[in-house]
Amino acid sequence: MDRYVVGISGASGVVYGARLVQALTSMGYEVHAVVSDAARLTAKYELEGSLEDALAGARVYGEDQLDAPLSSGSFITKGMAIAPCSMRTLAAVAHGIEDNLLIRAAMVHLKERRRLVLLVRETPLSTVHVENMLRASSAGAIVMPASPGFYGRPRTVDDLVNSVVGRVLDLLGVENSLARRWTGPHEG
Numbered sequence: 001m002d003r004y005v006v007g008i009s010g011a012s013g014v015v016y017g018a019r020l021v022q023a024l025t026s027m028g029y030e031v032h033a034v035v036s037d038a039a040r041l042t043a044k045y046e047l048e049g050s051l052e053d054a055l056a057g058a059r060v061y062g063e064d065q066l067d068a069p070l071s072s073g074s075f076i077t078k079g080m081a082i083a084p085c086s087m088r089t090l091a092a093v094a095h096g097i098e099d100n101l102l103i104r105a106a107m108v109h110l111k112e113r114r115r116l117v118l119l120v121r122e123t124p125l126s127t128v129h130v131e132n133m134l135r136a137s138s139a140g141a142i143v144m145p146a147s148p149g150f151y152g153r154p155r156t157v158d159d160l161v162n163s164v165v166g167r168v169l170d171l172l173g174v175e176n177s178l179a180r181r182w183t184g185p186h187e188g
Helices: 014-026 037-046 087-095 101-111 127-138 157-171
Strands: 003-008 030-035 059-062 079-085 115-120 142-145
Touching: 003 014, 003 101, 014 030, 014 037, 014 079, 014 157, 030 101, 079 087, 079 101, 079 157, 087 101, 087 115, 087 127, 101 115, 115 127, 115 157, 127 142, 142 157
Parallel strands: 003 030, 003 079, 030 059, 079 115, 115 142
Antiparallel strands: none
16 A cells, blocks of 8 residues: 655644645545644644544654654655645755654655655745755755645635645645646637
């Protein structure tokens, strides 16, 4: 069975990580989720239900569990996404500061040349943020701002979330139909 890691940091947008876990588990993938302490706090304000319910079906780790299997390159995965990725988490990845499981798992993906998608969630961006994005991208990460597409004419927040999460799945190489895809202009 293919295995994915989903990191959830403390940036606003915990719903992205939760929806990503839900999508992957519903497709039958094995999912290992790393949740930062700040993400647990943010989830209390942003999710309608509990974070535990939102991550049902995944093996969930706290950021302090550095002895977890996913801290080793011998733990084979198809890829990892950090959704949302806070600017603190981005900076730690960009500079290789492996002080918790979330960053360690990300660094394992970089060193093993596995896909790592950083769904950054901040606006506006400072020069430091942009430089950290460049540094992470140069190291092999895919930096993706959480920017939904509007050509599908989203009507709900769920449509917007699915637009972003569908793109993350695309970048992880997972076929999905979460969002409407652009097929070109339509006349009439």
